[in-house]
Amino acid sequence: MPFPFALPTTSSFSFSSSFSSESHPSLPLSASTHRGVVRDALKKFKRLPPSSQGPNLPALLSNINTYLPYVFAIDAGLGRASQQGEEINVILTSTPAIEWRPTLSENPVPGRETPRTKVQSLEYDLSFTLSTLGYAYSLLARSSLHPLYVTSGEPLSAQARTSAITTATKHLLDAASVHDYLARRAEAVPTAPPCIDISQPTARAMASLALAEATLLAVLKDDPYPAVVSQDRNDHDREWMYKAPEIPKVRAHLFARLCLAAADHAAQASSLCQPKKGGWKINDDLLRYLEDLRKTSRAKACRFFGIDAELSGQTGNAIGWLRCGLQELGVEPRETKKGLSLSRMKKDWSERREDKKIERGTNWGSDAGKLEETRVIEMLEAKWTKVNDTILTQTIPAGSALLASLPSGRDIHNIKSYQPPELSRQTLESMRALPDQADDYEGGQPSSDDEERTVVATPVGAYPGTPDNHRSGSTRSYY
Numbered sequence: 001m002p003f004p005f006a007l008p009t010t011s012s013f014s015f016s017s018s019f020s021s022e023s024h025p026s027l028p029l030s031a032s033t034h035r036g037v038v039r040d041a042l043k044k045f046k047r048l049p050p051s052s053q054g055p056n057l058p059a060l061l062s063n064i065n066t067y068l069p070y071v072f073a074i075d076a077g078l079g080r081a082s083q084q085g086e087e088i089n090v091i092l093t094s095t096p097a098i099e100w101r102p103t104l105s106e107n108p109v110p111g112r113e114t115p116r117t118k119v120q121s122l123e124y125d126l127s128f129t130l131s132t133l134g135y136a137y138s139l140l141a142r143s144s145l146h147p148l149y150v151t152s153g154e155p156l157s158a159q160a161r162t163s164a165i166t167t168a169t170k171h172l173l174d175a176a177s178v179h180d181y182l183a184r185r186a187e188a189v190p191t192a193p194p195c196i197d198i199s200q201p202t203a204r205a206m207a208s209l210a211l212a213e214a215t216l217l218a219v220l221k222d223d224p225y226p227a228v229v230s231q232d233r234n235d236h237d238r239e240w241m242y243k244a245p246e247i248p249k250v251r252a253h254l255f256a257r258l259c260l261a262a263a264d265h266a267a268q269a270s271s272l273c274q275p276k277k278g279g280w281k282i283n284d285d286l287l288r289y290l291e292d293l294r295k296t297s298r299a300k301a302c303r304f305f306g307i308d309a310e311l312s313g314q315t316g317n318a319i320g321w322l323r324c325g326l327q328e329l330g331v332e333p334r335e336t337k338k339g340l341s342l343s344r345m346k347k348d349w350s351e352r353r354e355d356k357k358i359e360r361g362t363n364w365g366s367d368a369g370k371l372e373e374t375r376v377i378e379m380l381e382a383k384w385t386k387v388n389d390t391i392l393t394q395t396i397p398a399g400s401a402l403l404a405s406l407p408s409g410r411d412i413h414n415i416k417s418y419q420p421p422e423l424s425r426q427t428l429e430s431m432r433a434l435p436d437q438a439d440d441y442e443g444g445q446p447s448s449d450d451e452e453r454t455v456v457a458t459p460v461g462a463y464p465g466t467p468d469n470h471r472s473g474s475t476r477s478y479y
Contacts, residue, residue, distance in 0.1 A: 261409030
């Protein structure tokens with residue numbers, strides 16, 4: 001958690017080839033220059049190993065946010081709108097020809113990279129850029145949360161943990177704001193989008209997803225149990241010797257309702273991403289993550305209702321709620337497991353694999369926190385069952401009766417309206433001058449398709465400077 005998005009890449013494009021501006025002649029050139037920087041940054045980010053991508057996200061975000069005011073200025077100029085009190089006049093001279101490689105669409109050929117999508121509109125090019133910005137915010141939230149789950153070093157202090165969660169929440173709300181703006185903007189476009197990645201339902205789903213993840217972080221900030229389970233697996237931690245987890249009774253019920261709200265948002269996102277008959281389809285990894293997030297959120301709600309019941313002395317009801325949580329997660333309760341259990345062996349193997357992913361920083365949390373929540377619930381269930389069997393002996397109610405009493409969710413965050421950035425008045429005035437160079441910033445740059453076609457520069461055994469003497473007529477073989 002959050003979802004590990006892959007960022008799309010794009011082809012080169014010169015704005016001067018399709019747009020001209022009488023009021024600000026240098027605007028197309030400036031837009032091309034900054035778009036080229038974004039394109040190069042996306043290509044370099046894609047080539048980085050997963051462990052190195054997190055530190056490069058702030059620079060990538062800065063490049064995108066620097067480029068967006070220019071493309072918004074061109075978009076405003078097409079409608080003869082004004083920015084900073086200056087009227088911008090942009091004319092479409094030819095149909096743009098841009099390519100983007102989508103990352104949410106289902107790959108028609110498994111094992112190969114998703115084919116590029118041709119974009120012939122500034123609107124859809126802007127949509128891809130905005131969706132990329134939203135994904136980058138979510139990835140930055142992942143990078144902020146990663147230290148919370150690493151168990152190979154010293155555990156974070158309470159202050160550092162709170163700071164990391166607060167930072168990640170801000171990034172997720174920024175992502176939700178961008179996706180919500182993209183969805184509202186897509187409603188006004190009469191034509192069908194070139195792919196599902198920038199469709200209105202997908203943008204609305206991504207906004208709901210980011211809001212669900214931000215809501216769960218509001219719970220995680222004051223939830224001590226995940227940290228306790230993580231510390232229990234950390235050989236460097238000694239806090240368990242003198243401090244037990246505590247949670248106020250009132251907040252337990254509040255947290256449960258927040259988790260139910262997160263489950264509702266995840267369910268809405270999953271519904272919006274379901275494939276339509278004869279239409280595009282979202283890739284299975286995202287669909288599976290959305291369903292896992294819904295289940296994890298409901299399981300968390302059951303756990304907090306169990307904590308609320310246990311604090312009131314109703315241990316039987318508390319255990320019943322925990323078993324409801326395990327049922328939501330699709331995990332068998334401990335009492336049904338006798339002898340060697342294949343599901344237990346499979347779960348232990350999944351836990352070890354997930355721990356290795358966290359240590360390497362590669363694709364961790366792709367189960368939306370199901371494994372972490374299972375650990376927490378099983379810890380509490382074993383503890384409370386032992387107390388109930390030896391001291392209290394209270395009756396454990398059926399799960400169906402407890403689930404029927406679930407209340408409605410309660411939201412804690414609102415999606416703020418995204419404000420499209422504008423160029424400063426000084427920048428706009430400077431672009432009234434004629435461009436001092438040709439708009440060929442990306443003219444000599446290879447596309448991302450070209451980089452996939454690798455050719456050996458010098459064959460093995462050849463003297464330097466004589467590769468052509470050993471090369472056959474084909475560019476892919478020698479001799």
